Amino acid sequence: MTSSHAADLSVGTDYESLANRFRPIFARIAEGAPQRDRSRELPHEAIGWLKDAGFGAVRIPVAHGGAGASLPQLxxxxxxxxxxxxxxxxxxxAHFAFVEDWLNVPPGTERNTWFDRFVSGQLVGSAxxxxxxxxxxxxxxxxxxRDGQYVVNGSKYYSxxxxxxxxxxxLAKREExxxxxxxxxSTNQPGVLRKDDWDxxxxxxxxSGTTVFINASVDAHDIIAFERRFKYQTAFYQLVHVATLAGxxxxxxxxxxxxxxxxxxxYSHGNAPHVSEDAQIQQVAGEIAxxxxxxxxxxxxAAQPLQRAYEARFSNDAEAQHRANVDAELESAxxxxxxxxxxxxxxxxxxxALGASATSTTQALDRHWRNARTVSSHNPLVYKARIVGDWVINGKEPPFIWSIGNGPGRGSK
Structure with a gap:
């Protein structure tokens, strides 16, 4: 990479110092997690704590007010x-993906504007x-x-x-x-309607509910071609799911x-006077850990090739960048x-490892399975396996972009 870009990249910081900034907040968030799950209470307060602490700007370069964290550290x-x-x-x-997109753009006024927004605590959602x-x-x-102003109209789900x-x-189609x-x-306008109807x-x-746009205004410089998006975006989105599962x-x-x-x-037919000393229960805990x-x-x-792809973006080595993007897709899958x-x-x-009392809704232990199953269902695993297998057998590169929608149907025989 050129020296001018090298000083402007987020290549990592001391992880323990960075994490210690947020660990007290993580502990507070954990305290309320079971209750929020039971009552389906949106975590506005928890999000606010993270915003105030600069969590949304950890990937922004230090020179621009962020923490300069690498992708593996994120x-x-x-x-x-x-x-x-x-x-x-x-x-x-979606916020961190949007940040990543601007990290992949050469220096300029618009990039600086977005960096300033991220550092100030502003967040970006998805539609x-x-x-x-x-x-x-x-x-x-x-x-x-419309009348000299760009506007957005439409309805999105999984926002x-x-x-x-x-x-x-x-994501939209430009009519012209x-x-x-x-x-x-911007969500600070009457033309953006957000519904909490994720079921x-x-x-x-x-x-993750519905968002409706009714002549919602958008500045011309905040409209970019989809093809400009950073190349490892699909791997990035999927690896957030993997990190969530690991958590x-x-x-x-x-x-x-x-x-x-x-x-x-x-239990009378257990192996010890206290369950913590029961060898079989210890085995269960050991397997889980x-x-x-x-x-x-x-x-x-899997985060390593994403960082390589990010750094290769500014290396003037197109082949190295492409290899890193392919590796990022395959390893995330x-x-x-x-x-x-x-x-x-x-x-x-x-x-x-526990008795029937563990099924009590008060403890909300079922949320771990429900959450893991939901995260694992967003992108069909069977297709991930097929993509990896096609690479192993035939050397076919994975798709970097895909979409979902209604198919043409089974048709008539």
């Missing part, structure tokens, strides 16, 4: 946050997916020009994090040329240790396949 932080409450990394997923009668690969949400955000990253674009729409059985407080694994490990230590009741360890290790491993299985297994195995 994902370590997300694992710690997910251990406290797995809804929060998902709620911030990409559409439901209803929308064919795969098409968009009904539009950006058009993760938007309910907490000052901006929304909207038919191009797919990203529009950064999933897990990840219930991520703010759920860490939370399960924490809970099995705490609850077994505190448990007084034993090992699966969670593997999940965290895989997340860290492989980690997703394994981590999903391990954490779902751990979430079930937790109950093998």
């Amino acid at each position: 994902f370590r932080l997300l694992i710690e946050l997910a251990a406290a409450d797995s809804n929060l990394p998902q709620a911030l997923r 990409w997916s559409e439901v209803g009668d929308v064919a795969v690969g098409t968009l009904s949400t539009s950006v058009s020009r 993760t994090g938007s309910i907490f955000a000052e901006w929304i990253d909207v 040329d038919g191009a797919d674009v990203i529009a950064a729409v 999933g059985f897990g990840q219930t407080t991520t703010g 759920i694994g860490a939370a399960i490990t924490r809970d099995v240790g705490t609850l077994v230590r505190q448990r007084k009741r034993i 090992s699966w969670a360890y593997a999940a965290q290790a895989l997340t860290g491993q 492989q980690s997703q396949l394994v981590v999903s299985e391990l954490v779902l297994r751990a979430a079930t195995h937790l109950f093998d």
Whole structure:
């Protein structure tokens, strides 16, 4: 990379110093997580704590007021946050992707404007997916020009994090040329309607409901071509899910240790006078901890090619950048396949270390499985396995961008 860019990149900082800034906040977030799950209470207060502490700017270079964290360090932080409450990394997923996009843009006035917004605590939510009668690969949400002003019209679902955000990253079609674009729409206007109508059985407080845009204004310089988006974006989005799952694994490990230590009741046909000394229960806890360890290790491993892709963006080495992007896609897919299985297994195995009282809704231990199952369902694992297999067998590169929508149907025979 050129020397002018090298000083302006986020290549890492002292992780323990960085994490210690947020660990007291993570502890406060963890205290309220079971109750928020039981009552489906959106974590506005918790998001506010993170904003005030500068969590949304950890990837911004130090020279611009951020922490200069590398991508592996970001994902370590997300694992710690997910251990406290797995809804929060998902709620911030679109924000960090939008930040990453601006980190991949050469220096300039617009980039500085967004860096200043991130450092001030402003967050960005997502509005990409559409439901209803929308064919795969098409968009009904539009950006058009009205009376000299660009406006956005349409309806989006899975608008993760938007309910907490000052901006929304909207995928739309520009009417004047038919191009797919990203529009950064301010939420501080009457033309943006956000609904908390996400009805999933897990990840219930991520703010992933419907967003409706009715002539919502957007500045021309906040509309960018979709093709400009950073190349490892799909790997990035998926690795946030992997980090969230790894954090759920860490939370399960924490809970099995705490609850077994505190448990007084034993079974007459058990192996010890206190359950903490029961060799079989110790085995269950050890297996859970090992699966969670593997999940965290895989997340860290899969984050490495993303950092290489980010740094290669400014290296004038197109081949190195492409290799890193391919590696990022493949490693995120492989980690997703394994981590999903391990954490779902751990979430079930937790109950093998405890009695029937563990099913009490007061403890909300079922949230670990529900949340892990929901995160693992967002992007079909069977397709991830096929993509990896096609690479292993045929050397076919993975798709960097994909979409979802209605298919043409089975048709007539």
